Amino acid sequence: MIFKKDIGLLVLILVVGAVVAIINPRFLLAANISNTANQIGLFGIIAIAQAFVILVGGIELSVGAVVALLGVLFIDLIVNVEIHWAVATLIVIGAGMLMGLVHGTLVAKVGLQPFVVTLCALLIYRGMARYYTEDATVGFGFGASFPTLEWLTAGRSELFAPIARLFGYTEPTIAVPHTLIALVVITLIAGVVLHRSVLGRYLFAIGKNEEAARYSGIATGRITIAAYVICCALTAFNAILLAMYTRSISPAVHGNFYELYAIAAAVLGGFSLRGGEGSVIGVVLGTILLQILQNLVNLLGIPSSLNFAVMGSVILIGVLADRQFARYRQRSRTQVRHAEGAPQGAGESA
Amino acid sequence: MTVPLLELIDIRKTYPGVMALDGVSLSAGRGEVIGLVGENGAGKSTLMKVLGGVVAPDSGTIRTDGADRAALTVRDALAAGIAFVHQELNLFDNLDVAANVFIGREVLAGGFMKLVDNDALHRRVRPLLTRLGCDFDADTMVDTLSLAQQQLVEIAKALSLNARLVIMDEPTSSLTIAETERLLRVIAGLKSDGVSVIFISHRLSEVERCADRVVVLRDGRVAGALERAEISHAAMIRLMIGRELKGNYIAPARPPGGEALEITDARTAAYPRQTVTLRVRQGEILGLAGLVGSGRTELARAVFGIDPLLAGNVRVAGQPVAGDSPRAAIDCGLYLVPEDRKRSGLLLDVPIAENISLPNLRACARRLIVDVAAERSNAERHKRSLGIRAPAVTTAAGVLSGGNQQKVVLAKWLAMSPRAIVLDEPTRGVDVGSKNDIYVLLRSLADAGVAILMISSDMEEVIGVCDRIAVMHEGRISGHLERPEFSEHNVLRLAVGASMEPAVTARAP
Numbered sequence: 001m002i003f004k005k006d007i008g009l010l011v012l013i014l015v016v017g018a019v020v021a022i023i024n025p026r027f028l029l030a031a032n033i034s035n036t037a038n039q040i041g042l043f044g045i046i047a048i049a050q051a052f053v054i055l056v057g058g059i060e061l062s063v064g065a066v067v068a069l070l071g072v073l074f075i076d077l078i079v080n081v082e083i084h085w086a087v088a089t090l091i092v093i094g095a096g097m098l099m100g101l102v103h104g105t106l107v108a109k110v111g112l113q114p115f116v117v118t119l120c121a122l123l124i125y126r127g128m129a130r131y132y133t134e135d136a137t138v139g140f141g142f143g144a145s146f147p148t149l150e151w152l153t154a155g156r157s158e159l160f161a162p163i164a165r166l167f168g169y170t171e172p173t174i175a176v177p178h179t180l181i182a183l184v185v186i187t188l189i190a191g192v193v194l195h196r197s198v199l200g201r202y203l204f205a206i207g208k209n210e211e212a213a214r215y216s217g218i219a220t221g222r223i224t225i226a227a228y229v230i231c232c233a234l235t236a237f238n239a240i241l242l243a244m245y246t247r248s249i250s251p252a253v254h255g256n257f258y259e260l261y262a263i264a265a266a267v268l269g270g271f272s273l274r275g276g277e278g279s280v281i282g283v284v285l286g287t288i289l290l291q292i293l294q295n296l297v298n299l300l301g302i303p304s305s306l307n308f309a310v311m312g313s314v315i316l317i318g319v320l321a322d323r324q325f326a327r328y329r330q331r332s333r334t335q336v337r338h339a340e341g342a343p344q345g346a347g348e349s350a
Numbered sequence: 351m352t353v354p355l356l357e358l359i360d361i362r363k364t365y366p367g368v369m370a371l372d373g374v375s376l377s378a379g380r381g382e383v384i385g386l387v388g389e390n391g392a393g394k395s396t397l398m399k400v401l402g403g404v405v406a407p408d409s410g411t412i413r414t415d416g417a418d419r420a421a422l423t424v425r426d427a428l429a430a431g432i433a434f435v436h437q438e439l440n441l442f443d444n445l446d447v448a449a450n451v452f453i454g455r456e457v458l459a460g461g462f463m464k465l466v467d468n469d470a471l472h473r474r475v476r477p478l479l480t481r482l483g484c485d486f487d488a489d490t491m492v493d494t495l496s497l498a499q500q501q502l503v504e505i506a507k508a509l510s511l512n513a514r515l516v517i518m519d520e521p522t523s524s525l526t527i528a529e530t531e532r533l534l535r536v537i538a539g540l541k542s543d544g545v546s547v548i549f550i551s552h553r554l555s556e557v558e559r560c561a562d563r564v565v566v567l568r569d570g571r572v573a574g575a576l577e578r579a580e581i582s583h584a585a586m587i588r589l590m591i592g593r594e595l596k597g598n599y600i601a602p603a604r605p606p607g608g609e610a611l612e613i614t615d616a617r618t619a620a621y622p623r624q625t626v627t628l629r630v631r632q633g634e635i636l637g638l639a640g641l642v643g644s645g646r647t648e649l650a651r652a653v654f655g656i657d658p659l660l661a662g663n664v665r666v667a668g669q670p671v672a673g674d675s676p677r678a679a680i681d682c683g684l685y686l687v688p689e690d691r692k693r694s695g696l697l698l699d700v701p702i703a704e705n706i707s708l709p710n711l712r713a714c715a716r717r718l719i720v721d722v723a724a725e726r727s728n729a730e731r732h733k734r735s736l737g738i739r740a741p742a743v744t745t746a747a748g749v750l751s752g753g754n755q756q757k758v759v760l761a762k763w764l765a766m767s768p769r770a771i772v773l774d775e776p777t778r779g780v781d782v783g784s785k786n787d788i789y790v791l792l793r794s795l796a797d798a799g800v801a802i803l804m805i806s807s808d809m810e811e812v813i814g815v816c817d818r819i820a821v822m823h824e825g826r827i828s829g830h831l832e833r834p835e836f837s838e839h840n841v842l843r844l845a846v847g848a849s850m851e852p853a854v855t856a857r858a859p
Contacts, residue, residue, distance in 0.1 A: 196719050198715050198718050200720075202711075204700075212695060215654075215656065216709040216762065
């Protein structure tokens with residue numbers, strides 16, 4: 001489940017983290033770590049969602065718009081319609097699955113290109129979100145309060161406090177955001193699904209060679225649809241977390257570019273946009289690196305307008321470096337094969 | 351006779367394990383139409399690649415215009431006026447006819463922007479189209495043309511290159527009768543203009559009609575040449591066969607049982623007007639012979655549910671295969687070993703063990719989680735029993751030799767319980783040793799009660815391995831042969847569409 005690529009990425013994260021920490025020690029403040037962890041939790045979940053679709057050679061561009069539309073829907077359901085938040089959660093995730101079902105069906109059964117399908121979905125959902133709210137910002141009115149829901153989604157717990165107390169440390173410890181806990185749980189489940197389960201095998205097989213998968217009796221259409229359903233369901237879940245984190249949503253900008261963050265994290269984490277390659281750990285590490293970079297821009301006093309430029313450059317360098325490493329590995333592998341394989345091959349043709 | 355346009359002298363070319371061309375000599379004079387015939391694998395395509403400059407021969411001389419050369423480059427071939435009209439057309443269907451004819455040699459209107467002078471292109475292409483009697487204009491988009499019309503575009507392209515020798519590889523294989531007639535007229539026109547044509551075809555009657563001379567290849571050698579007066583179906587077939595066939599037939603352990611695989615009135619998209627009915631009995635190996643393009647692969651794909659079956663039905667052990675998906679076929683115990691194992695049979699950069707378990711992953715899984723240990727031990731078992739030569743079952747399948755890759759594909763299915771297996775060219779690109787392993791394996795499967803339908807273009811294999819042969823010709827079954835009737839002559843006659851002579855005495859293979 002952990003691959004060589006992931007270790008390289010981990011090392012890179014540690015190096016970048018160390019450099020930032022040396023230049024600006026505020027990086028290591030409990031509050032900063034806690035905030036960064038919260039961002040990692042939020043963006044990690046949509047990155048894992050995206051990974052399912054990229055794995056089968058697809059792409060999901062509507063992530064940001066789904067986050068906006070379902071976020072608006074969720075707040076409206078609990079604040080104005082006054083449905084219990086647990087029911088609203090189920091409705092929102094169900095709506096997400098339905099969206100995934102439509103995207104997947106258009107891709108796998110109708111044969112449209114994933115880019116086109118999800119681009120149209122992006123535009124449609126964004127427009128729907130703005131129309132639904134008449135382009136106004138939606139939020140929790142004065143006095144509206146959902147303590148349990150707020151604690152679950154946007155709360156933070158000092159998970160490490162009991163251990164710290166054992167050592168006689170009485171100061172406040174790092175508050176672990178619940179979004180990060182959600183990410184950890186989802187990472188574990190997604191890891192087992194992708195790397196250990198029958199479904200995961202099928203997803204990889206379709207991404208590697210859809211025709212061979214079909215010849216092996218795999219229902220490639222249904223599995224591809226499943227990938228989109230899982231992606232949109234996770235995105236829907238994330239839409240709730242994000243809505244509770246921001247507490248107010250302006251439907252025109254909420255979630256903008258989120259699909260690109262997710263794709264970037266997956267690419268950094270070793271996913272190939274051709275499909276069939278990547279690991280869940282990689283995606284999470286990719287998200288962590290992206291968030292540390294964001295943090296770096298703030299802490300090092302780089303103008304925040306350069307935020308995207310820094311991110312783009314690092315991804316480009318990362319992908320180039322990875323390509324170089326892959327070539328190097330390939331070369332050493334073929335050398336080994338030539339050394340070992342020659343006598344065996346000769347024996348066969350004789 | 352004047353100096354020939356092109357002469358090939360004693361051309362040899364070996365590929366690992368195969369002598370593709372073994373001292374072939376061939377000459378073409380001005381305005382001569384040469385028919386080149388031979389079975390699948392006789393060396394025709396290698397010879398054409400040598401002429402086109404795609405493949406360099408190991409030895410021999412190529413003489414063009416009196417100059418000797420050891421090999422041609424693509425540029426040399428073009429300069430010598432050799433042009434190809436390939437079986438698969440190489441046209442850009444998003445461009446118009448004129449743009450295709452002059453692709454890479456566009457007439458420019460000058461200026462630094464290198465604008466294309468479309469009017470000039472059209473002006474220059476029109477006379478060529480008129481010469482060929484085309485019923486379309488130079489500004490027609492290629493994707494609106496029929497296959498036969500596209501072929502004429504290819505020929506126009508050849509003429510625009512001042513070709514003196516046009517090589518046509520199976521030009522009529524997908525043409526209607528009327529289109530074929532027109533092509534034959536075009537060939538006659540080229541001939542009267544002094545352009546030579548090498549016409550490669552499985553359709554002997556067309557060769558008979560248009561060729562001045564027929565050269566027959568067999569096993570990489572020129573088996574003989576026929577002058578105009580001597581050209582006949584029978585003479586060509588006589589030269590095409592006559593290979594020594596090694597007898598590696600293993601007799602079945604017991605007589606065949608009930609019908610295990612029944613294909614009834616099957617219609618495929620390749621030949622929508624023909625139907626195929628085939629019966630394979632338990633414990634029997636039925637060979638499906640035929641020339642390339644006779645519709646065998648399309649039949650196999652439709653039977654297995656990859657492509658829709660337009661009509662007809664498939665039964666396995668008496669039960670109809672419900673639904674047209676590979677899963678439905680697999681659930682009935684009907685498996686397909688596909689023709690192109692790299693594209694359809696294997697995940698090349700995935701370990702052997704994961705390839706083997708793929709069609710039946712649930713069996714290697716507990717509560718939907720893959721049991722890697724069970725998967726490995728299962729793969730180990732098949733690696734031993736099939737003799738797959740690989741360092742480990744965790745080796746990527748793509749690293750293996752052709753024969754071992756094919757064994758992995760077979761292992762995918764043997765891990766389940768087959769009732770009927772369709773194999774499409776199971777030993778193509780497989781070395782001799784692994785070939786034999788595969789034949790032994792097929793027989794032992796048959797003896798275990800499995801019905802085996804083997805599509806093969808390898809005459810030696812069809813005659814040497816099968817218990818019965820069905821021959822396909824242009825989408826239909828042109829005949830069945832029982833073992834006493836097995837001969838290369840009989841298979842080939844049926845494959846080219848001639849009827850069986852009733853009183854052919856069997857020449858034991």
